[in-house]
Amino acid sequence: QSALTQPASVSGSPGQSISISCTGTDSDVGGYRFVSWYQQHPGKAPKLMIYDVSVRPSGVSNRFSGSKSGNTASLTISGLQAEDEAVYYCTSYRSSDILVFGGGTKLTVL
Amino acid sequence: EMKLLESGGGLVQPGESLRLSCAASGFTFNAYAMSWVRQTPGKGLEWVSGISGSAAGTYYADSVKGRFTIARDNSKSTLYLQMNSLRDDDTAVYYCAKGRDVVVVPDRGLDYWGQGILVTVSS
Numbered sequence: 669q670s671a672l673t674q675p676a677s678v679s680g681s682p683g684q685s686i687s688i689s690c691t692g693t694d695s696d697v698g699g700y701r702f703v704s705w706y707q708q709h710p711g712k713a714p715k716l717m718i719y720d721v722s723v724r725p726s727g728v729s730n731r732f733s734g735s736k737s738g739n740t741a742s743l744t745i746s747g748l749q750a751e752d753e754a755v756y757y758c759t760s761y762r763s764s765d766i767l768v769f770g771g772g773t774k775l776t777v778l
Numbered sequence: 779e780m781k782l783l784e785s786g787g788g789l790v791q792p793g794e795s796l797r798l799s800c801a802a803s804g805f806t807f808n809a810y811a812m813s814w815v816r817q818t819p820g821k822g823l824e825w826v827s828g829i830s831g832s833a834a835g836t837y838y839a840d841s842v843k844g845r846f847t848i849a850r851d852n853s854k855s856t857l858y859l860q861m862n863s864l865r866d867d868d869t870a871v872y873y874c875a876k877g878r879d880v881v882v883v884p885d886r887g888l889d890y891w892g893q894g895i896l897v898t899v900s901s
Binding site for chain 1: 824825884893
């Protein structure tokens with residue numbers, strides 16, 4: 669069982685917007701602004717998409733955005749494209765464990 | 779261009795040891811913390827260990843504490859993971875990843891990852 673809870677799967681049609689939730693506790697997501705999101709395509713290494721809850725690294729499309737409310741962080745992808753189909757993982761800093769991951773959410777673009 | 783290239787993986791028996799290496803290039807190695815993250819086949823990701831840019835701070839997941847040792851040689855821009863007393867559940871693809879800061883704690887994202895190296899522990 670992963671430390672952070674994500675839905676197993678989400679789907680959307682091209683052009684639509686989807687959100688992926690990441691639920692933790694006061695000790696991780698709720699206690700710090702150190703939430704990151706990663707995209708992983710099959711057979712590839714994870715790619716950092718969002719850090720510090722809502723900051724996009726250079727080169728990441730502005731269709732990707734992050735937010736947090738209480739113990740739940742969210743990744744929103746707007747204007748869905750076929751290339752967005754991947755597994756998305758959230759992470760959070762937790763003082764006792766350093767870094768904890770969510771179980772991953774498979775995004776299917778219909 | 780930043781590159782991270784892992785090596786040293788393979789098949790070992792339970793109880794044996796293995797040392798992974800990660801050769802870095804394209805950035806000032808000692809200015810950034812580095813981590814090892816593993817992924818079990820068909821499953822999710824697990825942070826394993828991290829080390830600060832100066833090597834002064836090292837951190838481990840409970841699942842590997844006392845068995846794995848992380849180290850770095852900044853003169854060679856290389857990260858290491860010494861894995862002892864390997865168990866079946868250590869079987870995974872191991873990634874080395876670059877932190878965005880010189881310190882491991884708190885984690886503020888891992889912005890470059892190697893391609894991963896497979897470690898299989900089986901009798």
